[in-house]
Amino acid sequence: MFEDLFKEIRAAKDHIHVLFYIVQNDAFSEHFFQLLEEKAEEGIEVRLLLDWAGAFGLKKKTIRRLRRHNIEVSFCHVPHFPFFFYTMQERNHRKITVIDGKIGFFGGYNIGKEYIGGDPKLSPWRDYHLKLQGEGVHDLQLQFLTDWKEATKKSVKDDARFYPEIPKGQSHHRFSATEGVDLEPIFIDFINQAQKSLYIGSPYFIPSPDLFRALLAAIDRGVKLTIIVPKNSDHMLVQEASYRFFRILLKKGAVVYQFENGFFHAKILIRDDKVCDIGTANFDKRSLFLNHELNCYITDPSFVQEAKNYLLQDISQSSRLSLDTLNERNFFRSIKEILAKWLSHFL
Numbered sequence: 510m511f512e513d514l515f516k517e518i519r520a521a522k523d524h525i526h527v528l529f530y531i532v533q534n535d536a537f538s539e540h541f542f543q544l545l546e547e548k549a550e551e552g553i554e555v556r557l558l559l560d561w562a563g564a565f566g567l568k569k570k571t572i573r574r575l576r577r578h579n580i581e582v583s584f585c586h587v588p589h590f591p592f593f594f595y596t597m598q599e600r601n602h603r604k605i606t607v608i609d610g611k612i613g614f615f616g617g618y619n620i621g622k623e624y625i626g627g628d629p630k631l632s633p634w635r636d637y638h639l640k641l642q643g644e645g646v647h648d649l650q651l652q653f654l655t656d657w658k659e660a661t662k663k664s665v666k667d668d669a670r671f672y673p674e675i676p677k678g679q680s681h682h683r684f685s686a687t688e689g690v691d692l693e694p695i696f697i698d699f700i701n702q703a704q705k706s707l708y709i710g711s712p713y714f715i716p717s718p719d720l721f722r723a724l725l726a727a728i729d730r731g732v733k734l735t736i737i738v739p740k741n742s743d744h745m746l747v748q749e750a751s752y753r754f755f756r757i758l759l760k761k762g763a764v765v766y767q768f769e770n771g772f773f774h775a776k777i778l779i780r781d782d783k784v785c786d787i788g789t790a791n792f793d794k795r796s797l798f799l800n801h802e803l804n805c806y807i808t809d810p811s812f813v814q815e816a817k818n819y820l821l822q823d824i825s826q827s828s829r830l831s832l833d834t835l836n837e838r839n840f841f842r843s844i845k846e847i848l849a850k851w852l853s854h855f856l
Contacts, residue, residue, distance in 0.1 A: 529604050
């Protein structure tokens, strides 16, 4: 994915717009920055938008250096009063790259060594990211420039050169940008329309009460529910937060897999083999109620089948979670589950 992304960035002729949630301080991120600097030196407009919390560790001297190379750098969701605690929790979790208004990338990847297998604990990293070359690129562009205006108070989204004429692609799709409370009813509606099967892939599984009730109702009407999550966790307590939901779902007949070949970070929903959602939103309360997310709902049959094949490949590298395993006595895990329940909104 990154080889393709960097190749397209090198070929940029007019502008490069990049939004990432996380950019680390490591050699891979430095390579990314140098690539942007090279393009800016060529006279290409480069705008880099980062989430304040996700890029908190980025060195100030690095930011100053990027700006000296005529790269416009800005941060979104910087904490502020009077809603300091809320703005401390709010995140822009979208990951968007638009090149010349003609090529777009978005999905689960950020910039850092762990995303290319550089973290032994989380390697190999498994994720889903989309590349677009049809009309949908305009939607990605508009979303980036909308977020850019919110962060910088500068509006350039009406500039016609950012929206060149692009031929239609073959895959019918629709983007959905959400900001906190918008996502829950969309996911509930998606689940309520399921008639036969529902696949959920997410690194975190912490549904809201209403969303969980929708899953239970789907099982009751005969929908086969399959969930895949990572076996290894990248954050404290997120696994333990999911167990109380899995116990109920497993009793109802759902199937839960834990991905074992590295870390599973993909965010995907597939309904009845007819609609596929790939995006940035996790199946958790932070994505539902705090984060700014972007999802893409695709109805092209060939694409849905291709996405399902990838998901089935990941399931083949997973172990099936049993109710007996979850019910084994484990004092420390029980304590963690209690803590996770209290903190579930912020995990």
